[in-house]
Amino acid sequence: MSTTIYIRDMGLDGPARTRPRLAAVGLWLRRHQRFIRVVQWCIVAIYATLLIVPTLLPLPPLAAHIWNNLTVFAEFVFWGIWWPGVLLSIVLFGRLWCGTMCPEGALSEFASRHGRKRSVPRWIRWSGWPFVAFACTTLYGQMISVYQYPLPALLILGGSTAAAIGIGYMYGNDKRVWCRYLCPVSGVFGLLAKLAPFHYAVDRTAWDACGSQSPAREPFNCAPLVAVRTMESASGCHMCGRCAGFRDAVNLEARSPNAEIVEVSGRSATHWDSLLVIFGMLGIATGAFQWSSSPYFVTIKQALATWLVEHGIIWPLQTSMPWWILTNYPAQSDVMTVLDGTVFLIYVFAVAIAISAIIGACLAAGVLITGRWSAKSFHHLSHALIPLAACGLILGLFSTTVTIITADGFSLSWLSEIRALSIAGTFAWSLWLAARIFHARCGSSARTALATALFAVAMAAPVTAWSFLFWIW
Ligand code: SF4
Structure with a gap:
């Protein structure tokens, strides 16, 4: 059966002929x-x-x-x-x-x-x-x-x-x-x-208007439990296509990658989102990617070890744990002692708290500069950090790719430029999102400019940490 026939089967034969091809992709997935x-x-x-x-x-x-x-x-x-x-x-x-x-x-x-x-x-x-x-x-x-x-x-x-x-x-x-x-x-x-340029758009008027006997009412199973009729965000949708064409109201469509954050996040953002973006993706993840290359990790460990030895407490320097608690591979000369594990946690939390404090203060100041304090606006702004946070995670994970590839003798001479371009590009993207959110709050160019400058200072914290990891250490 061709896609066109299927669309006709779904009760979409009239408008479907002029429907963009993207909608047909959604219907193909459904079929x-x-x-x-x-x-x-x-x-x-x-x-x-x-x-x-x-x-x-x-x-x-x-x-x-x-x-x-x-x-x-x-x-x-x-x-x-x-x-x-x-x-x-x-x-x-x-x-x-x-x-x-x-x-x-x-x-x-x-x-x-x-x-x-x-x-x-x-x-x-x-x-x-x-x-x-x-x-x-x-x-x-x-x-x-x-x-x-x-x-x-x-x-x-x-x-x-x-x-x-x-x-x-x-x-x-x-x-x-x-x-x-x-x-x-x-x-x-x-x-x-939220950044994806594709989503399943829902036309609620068409949904409600669809007759009960229409073939476009064919039931579907949304496995991740999305309330499809009221769906505004792509966050919960697994893009499985099962609801495509339902009630002649749900279609795979293109959208601006900025659209959801600028237009929807103001209503949907929560404190858990802010915690995950700021403390999780930009804080903990940065510390976790960075610690094994950091000279500060070694400095903290040496200082703590010296203090412990001076006080006659030797066991944290000598005790290892089973591999499922702390790394323990003596044959590979790769063992984390209790001291290593403790310093690791101290280091990662210190990085996460420092980055989060700078970002939190700058975002809060931006909210106050552009109007009355609103926690919702703060959480909305944290969504503007998503492009930069995504870049940090992807580059951090690609570091493993780089380590394995270079160990196998391949040269990645262009890597530095790709990293710099990715960070610069997502920095500008996040800044642009923040500027639009600030401007929608206050409408004033001067206050928007000041708040956006503070947002740039906020982003400078994780970018500095990545710069140490990728170019300095
Ligand atoms: S595409 Fe799949 S996951 Fe997304 S709303 Fe439709 S049925 Fe649910």
Whole structure:
């Protein structure tokens, strides 16, 4: 059946002929759900293989390469391509990855289809999970060296998948309760999706006007539990296409990447969003990417070690922990002592608090300069930081790609320029968003300019931290 015939089947035959091709892509996705499931199961098989098999092999020797050692290959695929690639894809296409390819979402939905189908309890619906889960997995991942060893990767990724299946089995009916409320990256994905130039637009008038006997009322299952009729944001939508064409009111459409943040975030932004963007993505993530290269980490550790020795407390310098608490690979000369772990946490939190304090103060001042204090406006402004925060995460994750590629003898002479251009471009993008939000608040060019200048000072804090990491240390 051709797409056109299908559109006619959906009751869209009149206007659909002139409908943009993008809407037809959404309808194609709706028609090909079975094909998407096959793709998802193939990815589940690849994911399980790359996650489990390396844990059964000996750790790779120093001379191992991507092309001759499965463990190094799996490390490269997971942390060098998969994660940064998924983040980039969400900025470009929305959460298409979640709806069409994510193995965890597919398994959770499958378990929900065949599980206990209980209603979702209140503790799961707590809005703080995306921030808490992101912060905890970021810190824990660094403490057990998840990017370097197969067992930590199995523990964190496999543990998350097992939890997704368990939650799916217990709660919801053919839904993705895990993805909606608990997935450690759902908060970040939801924020990044706000920048996507594509979304499913809902025409509420057409929705309400659609007759009850219309073929366009064909039911659909929105697995991540989005209230589709009132959907304004792309954050919760997994772009699966199942609602495309429903009531002749839902269509995949192009939009300005600025549109959602400027026009919708003023109503939807919350304090959890501000915490995740400022303290999580720009604070904790920066510290976590930076600590192992930082001379300040070494200075703090030496100072603390000296103090401990002077006071006769030696055990934190000598005690290691099991690999699932702190990195412990003596054969690789890679062991974190209790002191290392403690200094790591001190360092990351110090970086996160310093960056958050500067950003928080500048944003609050910007809000006050452009009108009366409003927490909602502060949270709205934090959304303007999303382009820069996304850039930091993607560049930080690509550092693993760079480490593996350069260790294999490839030269990346253009890397510095790409990093500088990405940071400069997203800095300007965030600044532009902030200027539009400030101007909408006060309408005054002078006050908007002053508040925007303060916003630039706020962004200078994480940019300075990245500059140390990428160019100075
Ligand atoms: S709103 Fe729900 S059903 Fe529609 S595309 Fe998004 S995730 Fe799929």
